[in-house]
Amino acid sequence: MDALISINPATLSEVGRVPITTPEELDVAVRRANDVFVDWRTDRAFRQKLMRACSEALTQRTTEIVPLLVAEQGKTAAEAGGEIWVSARHFAHAADSDWADEEPGPDAPGRHARIQRIPLGTVAAVVPWNFPVFLTVAKIAPALAAGNTVVVKPAESVSLVVDKVVQILAEILPDGVLQIVHGGPDIGRALVEHxxxxxxxxxxxxxxxxxxxxxxxxxITPVTLELGGNDPAIVLDDADVALAAQSLARSAFFNAGQMCVAPKRAYVPTGKVDEFCQVFADQIAGATVGDGSDPDTTMGPLHNTAQRNFVQQLLDDAVARGATIVAGGGRGTELPGHFLEPTLVRGVDDSFDLVALEQFGPVFPVIAYTNLDDVLDTVNDQEFGLGASVWGVDDDAATAVAERIDAGSVWVNQHNAVEVELPFGGIKSSGFGREGGLAGIEDYLQTRVISIRSQS
Structure with a gap:
């Protein structure tokens, strides 16, 4: 039987195999989910009870999931534990969320109307490799809470851990409500087009x-798309530079920089670049790159060869054009995996591919600026609009700058602070639709109007 082979990105050893779903098996899974939808959609209180049970199950079985997540994806055990924790929070939020299933429509002579919010049916959840547990749960928790059934298709390289999570949750849910299929783009397409x-x-x-x-x-199937991001951090003239540099150094290299909303570059006033780079370099000097299962490791490898090579190419190109590596630039370990240590680069501008493209890795460029309006024009002209951050002591002034940025989320004096209680998503080429908050549940509901003309 054909199978997907998972490889540990730190050691390059095999983690395990998962059988590839056949087209016939996929069809059975989708039809089964569709069959049970009619009963699943009817009792919200029952669904919310099971959402709480799912949250508890993830928490209680964290020790089963974390080693598999570390081995298959590459992140550290601490990062993996945090991913399970926030995933459990997603289920708890879904259980506690409240919305009106029905509300009266506006009056009109001789008729009355009811506006209803009803589930859609069977949802396809297609999940990437960087946060496979969190991003699976971020889709299935609100979809299930809203009354839909779900079929999950994970990225091939993280099939083991997503399969494990789905098995844990399926033990709690009615048969057929949550299912999983495995395979490459052909299986993904068959699921999307079913x-x-x-x-x-x-x-x-x-x-x-x-x-x-x-x-x-x-x-004509509706979609929610949470896509790429090239998130800028803008440091204002009045900013606490040390605080900004320390905070950005911590968030930029979380999960080896493989996070859609990680800060991927900083714009810093020209006179403060030296201070920013010194503090940032000091912050990453103590990083330990290695196997995520080692408790001393603070940053794991990139997930695959292609991603590592892409980031290295962007770094090499920047250096060839005159950029300076302030800190990092090497592999940081003798292990055979896809490693690149945390790296800080200066002497670049927006014409560098390292700045203009979403590099999705542990290299952080710093761009000096003299005119804030020019920075905002550049930021808003880019194709992405997922996240951004603004750093300044004056909250009102920093917020005023944040409100000029075209992005789905703009943080002030923090970055990538994704909270399950708040809606999250992008604009422009970063996608549309929202996950998180009540908006994340509403994305899995549709409107139906019942309009009644009285005969009496």
Whole structure:
């Protein structure tokens, strides 16, 4: 039987194998989910009770999930534990969320109307490799809470850990409500294009998001797309430079920089670049790069060869054009995996690919600026609009700058602070639709109007 092979990105050893789903098996899974939808949608209180049980199950079985997540994805055990924790929070939030299933419509002579919010049906959740547990749960928790059934298709390289999580949750949920299929792009396309799929939720690259959108268009299936981001951090003249540099150094290299909303570059006033770079370099000097299962490791490898080579190419190109590596630049370990140590670069501008492209790795460029309006024009002209941050002592002034940025989330004096209680998503090429908050549940509901003309 054909199988997907998971490889540890730190050691390059095999982690395990998962059988590839056949087209016939996929069809059975989707049809089963569609069959049980009718009963699952009817009792919200029952669903919320099971959402709480799912939250508790993830918490109680964290020690089963973390080693598999570390081995298959590459992140540290501490990062993996945090991912499970926030995933459990997603289920708890879904259980506690409240919305009106129905509300009266505006009055009109001789008729009355009811406006209803009803579930869509069976949802396809297509999940990437960087946060496979969190991004799976971020889709299935609100979808299930809203009354939908779900079929998950994880990225091939993280099939083991997502399969484990789905098995844990399926032990709690009624049979058929949550299922999983495994395979490559052909299985993904078959799932997206299946005639019984009523919504597709996808997180991943903008390129693949466009492809999924085209595939879903054949059956007029609605989609939620959380796509790429090249998130800027803007340090203002009045900022506490040390605080900004320390905070950005911590968040930029979380999960080896493989995070869509990680800060991927900083714009710093010209006169403060030296201080910023010194503090930032000091902050990353103590990083320990290695196998995520080692408790001393503070940053694991990049997830695969292609990603590592892409980031290295951007770094090499920047240096060839005159950029300076302030700190890092090496592998940081003798292990054979896809390693690149935390790296700080200065002497670049927006014409460098390292700045202009979403590099998705542990290299952080610093761009000196003299005119804030020019920075904002540059930031808003980019194709992405996922996240950004503004750093300044005057909260009102920093907020005023934040409100000029075209992005789905703009943080002030913090970055990538994704909270399950708040809606999250992008604009422009970063996608559309929202996950998190009540808006994340509403994305899995549709409106139905019942309009009644009285005969009496």
């Amino acid at each position: 005639p019984l799929i009523r919504k597709v939720s996808f997180t991943g690259s903008t390129q693949v998001g466009k492809l999924i959108m085209r595939q879903a268009a054949e059956s």
